[in-house]
Amino acid sequence: MPLLANTYALHFSLQYLTNRFLIRTPEDMQEIEALAAGLKAYTTWHTTSALQECRECCGGKGYLSENRIDSLKNDTEIYTTFEGDNTVLMQLVAKSRLTEFKKEFGNMNLFSILNYVAEKAKTSLTELNPIVIRNTEENHLLDPEFHLSSFLY
Numbered sequence: 390m391p392l393l394a395n396t397y398a399l400h401f402s403l404q405y406l407t408n409r410f411l412i413r414t415p416e417d418m419q420e421i422e423a424l425a426a427g428l429k430a431y432t433t434w435h436t437t438s439a440l441q442e443c444r445e446c447c448g449g450k451g452y453l454s455e456n457r458i459d460s461l462k463n464d465t466e467i468y469t470t471f472e473g474d475n476t477v478l479m480q481l482v483a484k485s486r487l488t489e490f491k492k493e494f495g496n497m498n499l500f501s502i503l504n505y506v507a508e509k510a511k512t513s514l515t516e517l518n519p520i521v522i523r524n525t526e527e528n529h530l531l532d533p534e535f536h537l538s539s540f541l542y
């Protein structure tokens with residue numbers, strides 16, 4: 390299920406990226422380039438690991454050509470290298486993120502920077518808060534309202 394959910398999320402992300410590219414302005418290009426680099430690396434790594442998981446889930450039968458996993462693996466695994474090696478593309482993403490951070494911080498005075506850091510720390514603390522108990526009751530987990538709010542989140 391996590392791999393399938395990831396696949397759907399990546400499908401919609403790629404549609405988003407395509408739309409951003411179609412309505413691009415020159416100012417958007419750096420961000421779109423970083424998005425494309427990151428999504429290319431992430432989706433192709435995801436493809437490789439999802440196919441491996443599928444193969445293992447089917448046991449020895451996953452190795453049989455009639456189940457098609459072998460040809461999908463053959464066709465897709467080189468994608469982590471060509472059209473830009475994934476590691477190198479992720480370096481491009483990191484550089485772009487750092488440039489953005491530098492710009493954001495460049496426009497801030499000391500007070501705004503402290504506020505920004507405090508806001509980030511607050512979010513991390515809320516996420517890590519051991520006092521917040523996750524609700525694992527069956528009724529809650531089967532409630533469509535909960536599914537919808539999780540999906541929106």
Ligand SMILES: Cc1cc2nc3c(=O)[nH]c(=O)nc-3n(C[C@H](O)[C@H](O)[C@H](O)COP(=O)(O)OP(=O)(O)OC[C@H]3O[C@@H](n4cnc5c(N)ncnc54)[C@H](O)[C@@H]3O)c2cc1C
Nearest residue numbers: 466467468469470471472473474475476477478479480481
């Ligand atoms: C089937 C196929 C079709 C291709 N078609 C085309 C084509 O049509 N047009 C075209 O121009 N090219 C094409 N290529 C070339 C492709 O773009 C390159 O293979 C790809 O960019 C990777 O470069 P490389 O093979 O030199 O590997 P390298 O760059 O040598 O990578 C080898 C290893 O070194 C690592 N590495 C490299 N640089 C860094 C770095 N800065 N930091 C950390 N690690 C690093 C990589 O992560 C990888 O693990 C094709 C390749 C293949 C396999």
